[in-house]
Amino acid sequence: MPDSPARTSRTVTILGSTGSIGTQAIDVVRAHPGRFRVDALSAGGGDVDLLARQAADLGVRAVGVADASRAAGLREALAGAFAGREDVPEVLAGPDAATELAGRGSDVVLNGVTGSVGLGPTLAALRAGSTLALANKESLVAGGALVRAAQQRHDQIVPVDSEHSAIAQCLRSGTRAEVRRLILTASGGPFRGWDADAVKAATVDQALAHPTWAMGPVVTVNSASLMNKGLELIEAHLLFDVPADDITVVVHPQSVVHSMVEFVDGSTIAQASPPDMRLPIALGLSWPDRLDPVTPPCDWTAATSWTFEPLDDAAFPAVHLARAAVAASATHPAVYNAANEEAVAAFLSGRAGFGDIVTTVERVLAAHDGTPADTVTLDDVAGAEAWARARAHEILDRR
């Protein structure tokens, strides 16, 4: 066996620390004392008590909250959590708080924010030279070529999304020229096997009942509509520079094989582990080294079956739409995501049906003019997103 990796300590900034990814990242940090020092935390402002407790446990220097109206509540919570201590952290409040903290730089910035609001922090972390442990796929999908251009070195973005972490691990098995295609696995979500009409009528409770993963509400709904897999197809195309036509989506209901890479000689390398996000999060924080231990491995003593089946594009057109968005222009992926964010928010608040999500995305995409990759700017992306959100609202309001 090779020697254990050097046990150096890394500084970390965790964006979205109160969410599913953020809290599991803190579990990983706490399970490996001496390996990480957390510089800063940020969240939206929904649970300032939890944010303050995290800050006190980790002894961070700065805490950010996106909702400025929660700043006073956060300061009060920090006063309680740090009672008797002199190391009360600095507080940053407002929509740019996460971007400001990401721009200060740490060895690793973990972006665990939900939504393309994570684009500012993603760009700031890259420009600061930090390694970006990226769970926030929406920022890459929206920013596309701009995010790629902001990278200062190979491997500066380490994917935390489970499929992309799997692919990054599988890619260690060969050279780039030896890769024939990527195979992205999908659980199929709670509506796997349903016909198109049944899927369209699904309820919020049904959509939030993911069969294999416990995650935040937006990514859970995206998994149910397969919009998550569409976003992940675009994410894989951008991260690994593989044409969308060379990325195959296959449904694997057990979520144990997290994705695969097929090489030119016919060999397929898969990454397998029980569904637990702490594994890709730990790799995101410690890349290219592995931490020991992180999660229990597969149990090879019990009989088990892994199954694979094709995606039903008729019931779940989201992946097909993602391919079309990649082919159309540099801003179509941002539009795909922004329209989806609005439609999901409408669905979760009872203002839209489940079937309206993908229909809205399809209609907004069809109406978008698009900007080519060689001229696209951040203003183009922001403009396309704002337009897509407004257009999605018009469609949703008229339904």
Ligand SMILES: NC(=O)C1=CN([C@@H]2O[C@H](COP(=O)(O)OP(=O)(O)OC[C@H]3O[C@@H](n4cnc5c(N)ncnc54)[C@H](OP(=O)(O)O)[C@@H]3O)[C@@H](O)[C@H]2O)C=CC1
């Ligand atoms: N959960 C998972 O297992 C996986 C998640 N991902 C991706 O990771 C990202 C996070 O997902 P998940 O953890 O499930 O989501 P959650 O909804 O559980 O958490 C989102 C976090 O982001 C914070 N947040 C929201 N807006 C802002 C903002 N403007 N600035 C700073 N923080 C903000 C939230 O704070 P508050 O609650 O206070 O608003 C919360 O801490 C998503 O992009 C998702 O697709 C990818 C793979 C797996």
Ligand SMILES: CC(=O)[C@@H](O)[C@H](O)COP(=O)(O)O
């Ligand atoms: C855990 C993770 O990475 C999620 O993005 C996951 O992919 C959701 O599962 P499905 O989208 O395959 O249902």
Ligand SMILES: [Mn+2]
């Ligand atoms: Mn995923």
